[in-house]
Amino acid sequence: MGRNDSMESVFRESVNDWSKFKRPASLSRKSSQSPIYPSPDTATSGSQRILWSFAQLGGTIEIDESLIKPHDFESLKRRLAYGDISGATASTNSVPSTPRTLGGGDLGHSSEPPPSPTGWSSYLRGPFGGRAQQHRRTGSTMQDAQERTLQSRSVPTFSAPPSIVAVDLVLAPGESKTFQFKLRLPVDLPPTYQGKAIRLRYNLTLGTNRSDANANSTRAQTSRLIQVPIRIYNHIGESGFRPFFDLMNPVILTKEDASVTLVSEDERPAFGAERSRAKVASRKGPSLRKQDLQEYTRQLLVSKAISEGSPVTSVPEFGGPAPAPAGAGTRSCKATIEALARSSSKVSYDIAKDGKVAAVLTLVRSRYRLGETITGVININNAHSLARIARMSATLETFEDVQPSIATLPAGRLQRVTRIIHAEHHESVLDKGRASFSLCIPSGASPEFVTSGVKLNWLVRLSFLTISATKPVGAGDIEKKLAKLRPPPHLLPTQSDGFSRYHVSVRAIDSLAGSATGLGAESAKALAELGCARETKLETVECAVPVSILPNSTSYKVGDAEFYA
Structure with missing residues (x-):
């Protein structure tokens, strides 16, 4: 039986065959769009088509030319611009004399392609010499890359080639794809x-090129580039060793080592659900069970048994995973930092003035992590002190130690210029025998590191305002004269009363309040015979104690950050 096909059914079948790539051979080579037969890859209304997208990670260093001589860095720019990267990390298959500052080049495209003819005239002229629409390439030439490198204020410390995330990706309305880099x-x-002398930055660059079928021909493609600043911590070895980085030999990767994978629907994180669960958990507080306490006790017993054979061990966190047994393999950097911070012992320093110990500083630990608090105790104003301390201050600060060969200022002046105070404590200790202080380490600061040109140092600076005797010293041995001097007059023993005994029991030192309000002639003569001076002078004593600051190590999950482009 024959089939009575109408004109509409024939046209429908023809369009379906065209959409299924069943086009005639004579028309398959045409690049122009037919007004009758739409393109098979035409997206539905409201969909997004991403022609290409990439991700690239890079790091740069920028110097202050008023503090660091730029000659060596200008020489490095010329080496990078003209392809001389001897000592830098490059693949064996790389082409010589090629600029390496971009780590394999960029994916720059013009967002305004040249217009192409459309409509019936283009369709009719297609078989007779019609040309395909060309996308204008605006990628950097070698000369452009060299000029940008020489004129840039920053120098790369790390550069990797861009990694393709997706090509010709079509997203329906409401659809999303998650990729892992x-x-x-x-x-x-x-x-x-x-810092002040140098600034080290790392950015994750994300680029996309989208096609909008509803836009006009001049705006059919839109390119977007977003740079996400990221924070990177330096590596710490198991013994506390920090690797040395050579600023003149940046790490330039010419071979793509990154991996980009598509995350399935089951593995994709639900950002909204996680945030809602976090809010509910914060309101309810931590839920502790009896099993958690038993598990934590068991972990403590295991760590105790392991610590008998190893000098450094880490105490497990409450509710955290069980520690790995000895010999299970090299611990992670996070576990190493936690072990180094917990195993650090207390340290003590004697602070002397004029050859005599004026104060004794004791720090609870010598290593700290970002976000922790430095706690110290100072023993002052003891019976054998030559001077009495009236006021003390403690500051937590950093300074940049620049190599003298590239520094523009002397070391002392450069230290004052690059000094940054992160925390400080001030206290009056005139009638105290012991004082304590607490200095919080900012969690957003940088741990100490060392490079070929600049080193970041952390230290606790102590300043004491002392009261010393000013009795004139005659000719002879000055040291013997100073040794015979007694403490200032207010330290002379007075008649014991109820308040003095109360002051000793509370402050652990004698009260400064004497029984007499003034000194008469007889008192002055008695003080002179005892070798004490009537007049005193105020002096400032300063000292700096280095501390080791490690990167932050926490068992809490870092929150997700969202960026839109």
Whole structure:
């Protein structure tokens, strides 16, 4: 039986065959769009088509030319611009004399392609010499890359080639895709740092090129580039060793080592659900069970047994995972930092003035992590002190130690210029025998690191305002005269009463309040015979104690950050 096909059914079948790539061979080579037969890849209304997208990680260093001589860095720019990267990390298959500052180039495209003819005239002229629409390439030439490198204020410390995330990706209305980007970083990279002499930055660059079928021909493609600043911490070895980074030999990867994978629907994180669960958990507080306490006790017993054979061990966190047994393999950097911070013992320093111990400083630990608090105790104003301390101050500060060969200022002046105070404590200790202080380490600061040109140092600076005797010293041995001097007059023993005994029991030192309000002639003569001076002078004594600051190590999950482009 024959089939009575109408004109509409024939037209419908023809369009369906065209959409299924069943086009005639004579028309398959045409690049122009037919007004009758739409393109098979025409997206539905409201959908987004991403022609290409990429991700790239890079780090740069920027110097202050008023503090650091730029000659060596200008020489490095010329080496990078003209392809001389001897000592830098490059693949064996790389082409010589090629600029390496971009780590394999960029994916720059013009967002305004040249217009192409459309409509019936283009369709009719297609078989007779019609040309395909060309996308104008605006990627950098070698000369452009060299000029940008020489004129840039920053120098790369790490550069990797861009990694393709997706090509010709079509997203329906409301549809989303999640990709995971992984790249193993070199162990010698310095951390992110915003200082005065140098600034170390790391950025994750994301680029997309979208096609809008509803836009006009001049705006059919839109390119977007977003740079996400990220924080990187330096690597710490099991013995506390920090790798050395050479600023003149940046890490330039010419071979793509990053991996980009598509995350399935089951593995995709639900950002809204996680935030809602976090809010509910914060309101309810931590829920502790009896099993958690038993598990934590068991972990403590295991760590106690392991610590008998190893000098450094980490105490498990309450509710955290069980510690790995000895010999199970090299611990992670996070576990190493936690073990180094917990195993650090207390340290004591004697602070002397004029050859005599004026104060004794004791720090609870010598290593701290970002976000922790430095606690110290100072023993002062003891019976054998030559001077009495009236006021003390403690500051937590950093300074940049620049190599003299590239520094523009002397070391002392450069230290004062690059000095940054993070925390401070001031206290009057005139009638105290012991004082304590607490200095909080900012969690957003950078840990100490060392490079070929600049080193970041952390220290606790103590300043004491002392009261010393000013009795004139005659000719002879000055040291013997100073040794015979007694403490200032207010330290002379007075008649014991109820208040003095109360002051000793509370302050652990004698009261400064004497029984007499003034000194008469007889008292002055008695003081002179005892070797005490009537007049005193105020002096300032300063000292700096270095502390080791490690990167932050926490068992809490870092919150997700969202960026839109």
